[in-house]
Every structure is written in C-alpha cells, then in structure tokens.
Amino acid sequence: MINSTVPHPRRLRYLFSAVFLLLLIGYSGTILYLEGFSPALLQLTLLFLIAVLGTGALYNRVLQRQLTGFMDTVEEMVDRAIHGREQLTLFDETRLSSLEHKLLRYIEMGKANEHNLAAEKNMIKELISDISHQTKTPLASVLLYSQLLAETPDLSPDTRQLVEQIGIQSEKLDWLITSLIKLSRLETGMIHLQSEVRPVAATITSALSHLYTRAGNKNIIINIDCDPLTSARHDYKWTSEALFNLLENAVKYTEPGGSIRITAEGNEMFTRIEVADTGIGIPEDELEHIFRRFYRGHNAREVEGIGIGLFLAQKIISIQGGYITAASQPGQGSRLTLYLPQL
Amino acid sequence: MPILNIVNLKKYYGKDPQTTVKALDDISLTVEKGEFVAIVGTSGSGKSTLLHMLGGLDRPTEGKVTVDGNELFAMSDEKLTIFRRRSVGFVFQSYNLVPILSVLENITLPIELDGGRIDRTYLDEVIQALGLQSKIHSLPGSLSGGQQQRVAIARALATKPSIILADEPTGNLDSKTSQEVLILLKQMSEKFNQTIVMITHNESIAQMADRIIRIEDGRIVSGNATPSGARIL
Known part of the structure; x- marks a missing residue:
C-alpha cells in the first residue's frame, strides 16, 4: 500500500x-x-x-x-x-536523526502501555491472592467448630449427619482455596521453582507415599517401572505435587481391584513419566478439556472433586518447560504422561 | 487480534462443471495472534491445498486470504515471494534442510537471503529453547530426525514471521519423538507469541493445539469457533 x-x-x-x-x-x-x-x-x-x-x-x-x-x-x-x-x-541536525527520535518516542509509548497493563494485571492477581488468603482463617474456624459440634455427645442422628456434611463441604472449600492460592502464586511468579537435574524415582516415591493407604483400601495394585538413574530437570516438591494430583485421580477413578502402572524413561529431550490406570477412562471428546480449570467429566460426577487438580498439575509442569498429555480408552483406563525437560 | 483471515476461499480444479473437483469449497476461518491451530483431515480432504493457499504458494479460484493485514492474492508474484520470505515460516514433513550447511547456517539462511541483520539475542534464545546449543556446528546429516525437525522449527522462527505453517511436522518421526517435537512447537508458540497453523491426520498430535479444525471434502466440519476463555485467563 x-x-x-x-x-x-x-x-x-x-x-x-x-x-x-x-x-x-x-x-x-x-x-x-x-x-x-x-x-x-x-x-x-x-x-x-x-x-x-x-x-x-x-x-x-x-x-x-x-x-x-x-x-x-x-x-x-x-x-x-x-x-x-x-x-x-544520537543528536544531530538531520532529518534522519529526527526520524530516529520519533521512532524512539513511539517505542517508549508502547513500553509505557505495556508497563501499565502489567501493573493492572498484577493488581488483579494480588486481589485474587488476598481474597484467597483472607478467607483461610474464617474457614479454619468453621472446620474447627464443626468438629467441636460433632463431638457433642447427645446429638440426634439427623443433626449429626448435617454436621458431617458441614465438615465435608468445608474441607472441600479449604482444598479449593489452598489450590487457588498456589495457582495465583505460581502465576504471579511469587514462587521460584528450584529446578535442577535429579533422579525422578525419589519424586515419584514422594508423590506415592501420600496415596498408599487410599490405594490399599481400594485394593489397587501399584507397579513402578523406573530406572534409578533416569533423571530430569525439575523442582522436587512441586513436581511431586503435580504427580500426586495425577496419581490421586488414577486412584479415585479406578475400581477396587484395579491396577496403576507408573513408567519413567528418558528420550531425546524429555523424560516421560507415564501414569496408566485401569479406571473408567475419559471419552475422546473430553480429552482436550480435562486440563481446563473446573472442568469435570460427565462420568466423574459421582466422584468427589472440583476439577482443579489437573489444571494445577499442568501449570506446575509447564512452568518448568514440560507438558502433560492424556490418552484414554473409555472403560479400559487412562494414560497421563508427564514430560520433563532433561537439560 | 486476528492475524489470519480467510473469507469464502474456493479452489476448483477443472473447468467442466460435471467433472470439477472442489478441493476447497467455501472456507472461512479466523486465527488469532499467538494461537496454535491444528487442521485435521484425511488425505484428499483439502487440508494441504488450504495450507498452500495460506502460504501464498498457490492461487485460489475465488476468495480472500489476509495475513497480518496483507491481502495475499492482491499482490504480484514477485511481492508474494518477498512476503513469503519475511512473514511466513514453513516447517515441512521432510525437514528440507540444506545438507552442506551447518545447523546454524541453515537456521540463519532465510535471514541472509533477505539481506537482514541477524538478531543474535533472539536467535540464541530460540536455539536454547529447542535444545540445539551443542549441535549448531554439526551438519544436518549427522542429526536424528527429531533434531533435524527442531532445526527446521528454529529456521522457521528465525525471521520472526507473522505465521508459521507446519505441514505434517511429525510425519517422519516415531510417536515418542513426535510428542517431543509437538511439545516444543507448542512451547515456542507460547514463549514467542507465535501463531502456528499445523496440518496433520494424527488425532493425538492435534490434541496439543489450542483449537482443532476438522476438514472434510474441502469444507470445515467442526472447530470453527473462537477459542474459549481457557486461554484468556
């Protein structure tokens, strides 16, 4: 033109x-x-x-x-x-120089805009973080009082049931808020991940340690296939949490008597950790949505949960330069694969 | 901000109305800046023809394609070539690297063809992100398929194009390496806010995209909606 x-x-x-x-x-x-x-x-x-x-x-x-x-x-x-x-x-009396300065001014204007936008965005994130944080204390009180109420000796069965429900719902809310705080901190860069090259075996074990009892109660067998030398660049604590979220889902959606298989192996650029279960599986048209915030599958409605675990896991892993993919055969199980960079 | 706009694009082969092949039959599509879009279809569905149109490699029978405000087919062939060199990055199934040039020379080739200056800071960032630091002086022949495709991705990114067109980028790779290359492609699109349009027939590969567009017999059958809020927040 x-x-x-x-x-x-x-x-x-x-x-x-x-x-x-x-x-x-x-x-x-x-x-x-x-x-x-x-x-x-x-x-x-x-x-x-x-x-x-x-x-x-x-x-x-x-x-x-x-x-x-x-x-x-x-x-x-x-x-x-x-x-x-x-x-x-540069200062001199030419048109070239004046053009340079015009360009400079234009660039500075763009930068100022960028700066303002970033500041506004941070304010919103801070607000979210504040809201999450300030609700923690009253929520802890609700939990405590409902426990005290449940310990009262002469409660009618109906009342006891209602008190139990208050407890369950408060715990759910507590977990949701904790997750949201983590998310907002991850997103604002308030948390600095300590990524270093280390073996993944310890990280997997750490994630599993919180799940042994629940898997045991459901009679689910867990197999691990991981070379002790297989390593990847990752933050121990946060990656373990992401893996925990994957494994918790696997335990949650697998019928009693089923099995979960964890495989870790290194490839060209990434180390992959695969969590394969024999659970209810994920329909194909839902696969691309499962990493969305608050998304819950149609088959998952009966199981407790709020749909933030996978979103948080994906966030933790992608901040570290990795990625989580999902594949599934409905009725036969799901396979979630976590990729972590090697270098 | 839309970076790619396709309006009523048609490509017919053959003049006789009885035997006309409609490779593209009235396709309209908008792609936002920074989006990673996968176009899925069986062979013969018209997806390659569509990609050729987007890259200005072929002219349509009817319709308009606008990339970053430039209407492609209003340009002369000469201008279209220059446009392609500056604003479109290609990643092919067969990598298309020059065998006698080193990895670094392959990556900087499109910049040098255009007579531009090489932005070292940006280039180093791209090379690092694709894990090619230790390979920059190697010849493409000594690299694995996955590594060669990573070089091709770096070459496509080098000119900071408006859009990257990837034609079955993992067609020659095994499934594990395919996943790796796709993860990298997705990370590049996020890191450098680079728009990527990829065609593939592989569903599990397509799943990594922000949006999947399905095409059959030259028509879009699903996926022609703006992305949901998931990406905005």
Missing part, C-alpha cells in the same frame, strides 16, 4: 539511464553539427564526461553508505526495543 506510491528502484534506474543517453546523443549531435568532426574536442568532452560520472558515482556511494548506516541504526533501535535494552541517543 505504502510501497505502491514509490517507484520500483529498477524502473527508476532505467529511467535515469534513458534520460542520460538522450542528453548524450543530443549533445554529441549538436557538437558534430556545429563544429564538424574535431578529435581534440571529442577527447575533452570524453574526459569531462568521465570526470562528471566519476564524481556522481562517488557521491552516490557516500549517500548509499549513509543510508545503510541509518538503516542499521534503526534496526539496532528496534532490536534494542524488542529485547528491552537501553536505547542509544
């Missing part, structure tokens, strides 16, 4: 060459007609022409070099702006 108003450089060159040739022919014709054939004059004219053309070419070179230099400066400025480095400031 802007380009179309400026003639193409090649066409411009042809035009100039044609004008120059026309002038040359006209000039020679006139001389020959007025003076007849004179070698001295011809020599002089030739010398003069060469001198003029030479000076012209030299001037052209200088101009071109200036232009390239200017282009380089502008390119350098844009690069600096992209990488957020300090800008070079």
Whole structure:
C-alpha cells in the first residue's frame, strides 16, 4: 500500500539511464553539427564526461553508505526495543536523526502501555491472592467448630449427619482455596521453582507415599517401572505435587481391584513419566478439556472433586518447560504422561 | 487480534462443471495472534491445498486470504515471494534442510537471503529453547530426525514471521519423538507469541493445539469457533 506510491528502484534506474543517453546523443549531435568532426574536442568532452560520472558515482556511494548506516541504526533501535535494552541517543541536525527520535518516542509509548497493563494485571492477581488468603482463617474456624459440634455427645442422628456434611463441604472449600492460592502464586511468579537435574524415582516415591493407604483400601495394585538413574530437570516438591494430583485421580477413578502402572524413561529431550490406570477412562471428546480449570467429566460426577487438580498439575509442569498429555480408552483406563525437560 | 483471515476461499480444479473437483469449497476461518491451530483431515480432504493457499504458494479460484493485514492474492508474484520470505515460516514433513550447511547456517539462511541483520539475542534464545546449543556446528546429516525437525522449527522462527505453517511436522518421526517435537512447537508458540497453523491426520498430535479444525471434502466440519476463555485467563 505504502510501497505502491514509490517507484520500483529498477524502473527508476532505467529511467535515469534513458534520460542520460538522450542528453548524450543530443549533445554529441549538436557538437558534430556545429563544429564538424574535431578529435581534440571529442577527447575533452570524453574526459569531462568521465570526470562528471566519476564524481556522481562517488557521491552516490557516500549517500548509499549513509543510508545503510541509518538503516542499521534503526534496526539496532528496534532490536534494542524488542529485547528491552537501553536505547542509544544520537543528536544531530538531520532529518534522519529526527526520524530516529520519533521512532524512539513511539517505542517508549508502547513500553509505557505495556508497563501499565502489567501493573493492572498484577493488581488483579494480588486481589485474587488476598481474597484467597483472607478467607483461610474464617474457614479454619468453621472446620474447627464443626468438629467441636460433632463431638457433642447427645446429638440426634439427623443433626449429626448435617454436621458431617458441614465438615465435608468445608474441607472441600479449604482444598479449593489452598489450590487457588498456589495457582495465583505460581502465576504471579511469587514462587521460584528450584529446578535442577535429579533422579525422578525419589519424586515419584514422594508423590506415592501420600496415596498408599487410599490405594490399599481400594485394593489397587501399584507397579513402578523406573530406572534409578533416569533423571530430569525439575523442582522436587512441586513436581511431586503435580504427580500426586495425577496419581490421586488414577486412584479415585479406578475400581477396587484395579491396577496403576507408573513408567519413567528418558528420550531425546524429555523424560516421560507415564501414569496408566485401569479406571473408567475419559471419552475422546473430553480429552482436550480435562486440563481446563473446573472442568469435570460427565462420568466423574459421582466422584468427589472440583476439577482443579489437573489444571494445577499442568501449570506446575509447564512452568518448568514440560507438558502433560492424556490418552484414554473409555472403560479400559487412562494414560497421563508427564514430560520433563532433561537439560 | 486476528492475524489470519480467510473469507469464502474456493479452489476448483477443472473447468467442466460435471467433472470439477472442489478441493476447497467455501472456507472461512479466523486465527488469532499467538494461537496454535491444528487442521485435521484425511488425505484428499483439502487440508494441504488450504495450507498452500495460506502460504501464498498457490492461487485460489475465488476468495480472500489476509495475513497480518496483507491481502495475499492482491499482490504480484514477485511481492508474494518477498512476503513469503519475511512473514511466513514453513516447517515441512521432510525437514528440507540444506545438507552442506551447518545447523546454524541453515537456521540463519532465510535471514541472509533477505539481506537482514541477524538478531543474535533472539536467535540464541530460540536455539536454547529447542535444545540445539551443542549441535549448531554439526551438519544436518549427522542429526536424528527429531533434531533435524527442531532445526527446521528454529529456521522457521528465525525471521520472526507473522505465521508459521507446519505441514505434517511429525510425519517422519516415531510417536515418542513426535510428542517431543509437538511439545516444543507448542512451547515456542507460547514463549514467542507465535501463531502456528499445523496440518496433520494424527488425532493425538492435534490434541496439543489450542483449537482443532476438522476438514472434510474441502469444507470445515467442526472447530470453527473462537477459542474459549481457557486461554484468556
């Protein structure tokens, strides 16, 4: 659009060459007609022409070099702006310089906008974090009082049931708020993950240790296939939590008597930890949604849960440069694979 | 902000109405900046034809394609070539690396063809993110398939294009390496806010995308909706 108003450089060159040739022919014709054939004059004219053309070419070179230099400066400025480095400031009385300053101003305006947006975003995140945090204390009291109430000796069965429900729901709310606090801290970068290359076996064991009793109660067999030397770059505590969320789901959605298989192996760039269960599975059209916040599968309605575990796990792993994928055969089980970078 | 806009795109082969093959039959589609879109379809569904149109490699019978505000088929062939070099990054199934150039030379080739300056900081970041630091002086022939495709991804990213078009990027790789390459592609799209349109016939590969568009007999059958709130928050 802007380009179309400026003639193409090649066409411009042809035009100039044609004008120059026309002038040359006209000039020679006139001389020959007025003076007849004179070698001295011809020599002089030739010398003069060469001198003029030479000076012209030299001037052209200088101009071109200036232009390239200017282009380089502008390119350098844009690069600096992209990488957020300090800008070079040049002051001199040329239009190039004033253009540079206009560009600089434009870049600064963009930066200021970016800064404002980031500040606003942080305010919202802080608000979420505050809300989550401030609700913790009253919630802990609700939990405590409901426990005290449940310990009262002469409660009617109906009342006892209601008190139990209050307890269960408060615990659910407590877990939800704890997860939301973790999420907002992860997202705002308030938590710095201690990622280092270490064996994954210990991390898997740590995640499993909180689940042995529950798996045992449901008579679920857990197999681990992991070379003690298989390692990946990860944060021990947080990765263990992500794995726990995957494993907890596996235990939750597997029928009593089923089995869970954990396999870890290294490949070219990532180490994969696979959690395969023999549970109810995930329908194909739901697979792409399961990592969404508060998404719950249609088959999962009867089981306790709020749909934040996988979302949190995906967040923890992707912050570390990894990813979690899911595959499933409904009725036969699901396979969640966690990829962690090796370097 | 939409970066790619397709309006009523049609590509018919053959003039006789009886035997006309409708490779693309009235396709309209919008892709937002930074989105990672997978186009899924069986062979012959028109997905490759669509990708060729998006990259300006072929002209449609009818319809408009706008990439980053530039209407592709209003341009002359010469301008289209320059546009392609600057604004479109390609990742092919067969990697298409130059065998006699080192990894680094392969990656910087499109920048040098265009006469541009190499932005070292950005390039180092890309090379690091794709885990190619130790390989930059190797020749492509000495690399594994996964590594070669990673080089091709780095090359596509090098010019900071408006859009990256990936044509069955994992077609020649085993399933484990395919997953790895896809994870990297997805991470690149997030890290550099790079728009990626990928065609594939592999469902499990497509699942990694933000949006899956299914195409059959030259028509979009599902997935033509704007992404949900999941990405915004």
